[in-house]
Amino acid sequence: MTPTTKLVKQLLQDHTAELTPSERQLASVLLQDYPMGGLQSITKLASSAGVSTPTVIRMARKLGFDGFPDLQDALREEVAAQIKQPLSKRDAWMVDDSAEHPLMRFAQVVWTNMRHTLERVDTEMFDTVAKLLADKSRPLYVVGGRITRSNADYLFNHMQIIRPNVTMLGNSANVWPQYLLDMDKNSVLVIFDIRRYEAHLEKLAQIASERGVTVVLFTDQWGSPIGRCADYTFNGLVEAPSSWDSTMAILLIVEALIAEVQDARWEESKERIEELESMFSSTRLFRNQGN
Structure with missing residues (x-):
C-alpha cells in the first residue's frame, strides 16, 4: 500500500x-x-x-x-x-449560509442520496426480499441500532398489520438470546445498522446466520461488517449536512418493500386491516374523522 x-x-x-x-x-x-x-x-x-x-x-x-x-x-x-470523528461530519458540510435556505440545502442532499441509492438497488434482490417478507410461514424478526431503531420500528409496525408472526427484538441486547432460541433456518432476521456500527448487532447476526436464519441487512454506503454474514444487503447513502446521518434513502427502500408485501398479500392483509379497524372502533382508541 x-x-x-x-x-x-x-x-x-x-x-x-x-x-x-x-x-x-x-x-x-x-x-x-x-x-x-x-x-x-x-x-x-x-x-x-x-x-x-x-x-x-x-x-x-x-x-x-x-x-x-x-x-x-x-x-x-x-x-x-x-x-x-463524528463531529467532523458537520464541518465537512459547512457552506455559505447565504447560498440558499437550510431546508432546501438539506433536502437537495437527501434527494441526491435517494437517487444514487435507487441507481444501485438490485431489483431482483428487492423482489426476493419482498417475497421473503410476505411469506407468513417464515417467522420475521426485526431489530435496529441506537439510531436506526426508529427504522426498525417503522418496518415492524407495518409488517405486523400486513402479516402474522412478526417480532420486534427488545431494546436490551441481554435478552436477544431468548429470541435466538426460536430462530431457525425458516426464520428471517432484518437488521438495520449504519455507522457507527454496533458490535452487539454484528454478534446477533453471526449467531443467527450460524443457526441458518436468513439475514437481511439495511446499512449505509460503506457497509456494516454484518454484510459479511448477511444473505441480502441494501446500501443507502446517508451523508447529510449535519452531525447526524440521514436514513431517508434507507426508509425509501423500506416503504417500497412494505407496499410490495401488502400488494402480494392484499386479500389477507385487507382482512387483517378490517379486523384491526373493528377493534379500534369497539375499544374507541381512535375517533373517526369528523367525530
Whole structure:
C-alpha cells in the first residue's frame, strides 16, 4: 500500500495529467460517488465506468498502490477515520449560509442520496426480499441500532398489520438470546445498522446466520461488517449536512418493500386491516374523522 498520507481523491487529482482517457473516465466515476464507488467489486466498478478491469488495476498502480485491493484498503481507512470523528461530519458540510435556505440545502442532499441509492438497488434482490417478507410461514424478526431503531420500528409496525408472526427484538441486547432460541433456518432476521456500527448487532447476526436464519441487512454506503454474514444487503447513502446521518434513502427502500408485501398479500392483509379497524372502533382508541 502507498505510504502517502493523502486521500485517494487527492491522489486522483494530483495524477490527472498522467491518466489515459479511460483512466480519467474511471476517476470521474470514483469521484462522483466517493468513496462508495471504490468499495464495490472491481468488475462492478469497471462496468460502471465502461472500462476494463485491467484499466482499474493500472490506474491504482499509477496512484502508488500495489493494486486495486490496496486502493480499497486506503478508502476503508478514510471511512474509519471519519467514523471515529463524528463531529467532523458537520464541518465537512459547512457552506455559505447565504447560498440558499437550510431546508432546501438539506433536502437537495437527501434527494441526491435517494437517487444514487435507487441507481444501485438490485431489483431482483428487492423482489426476493419482498417475497421473503410476505411469506407468513417464515417467522420475521426485526431489530435496529441506537439510531436506526426508529427504522426498525417503522418496518415492524407495518409488517405486523400486513402479516402474522412478526417480532420486534427488545431494546436490551441481554435478552436477544431468548429470541435466538426460536430462530431457525425458516426464520428471517432484518437488521438495520449504519455507522457507527454496533458490535452487539454484528454478534446477533453471526449467531443467527450460524443457526441458518436468513439475514437481511439495511446499512449505509460503506457497509456494516454484518454484510459479511448477511444473505441480502441494501446500501443507502446517508451523508447529510449535519452531525447526524440521514436514513431517508434507507426508509425509501423500506416503504417500497412494505407496499410490495401488502400488494402480494392484499386479500389477507385487507382482512387483517378490517379486523384491526373493528377493534379500534369497539375499544374507541381512535375517533373517526369528523367525530
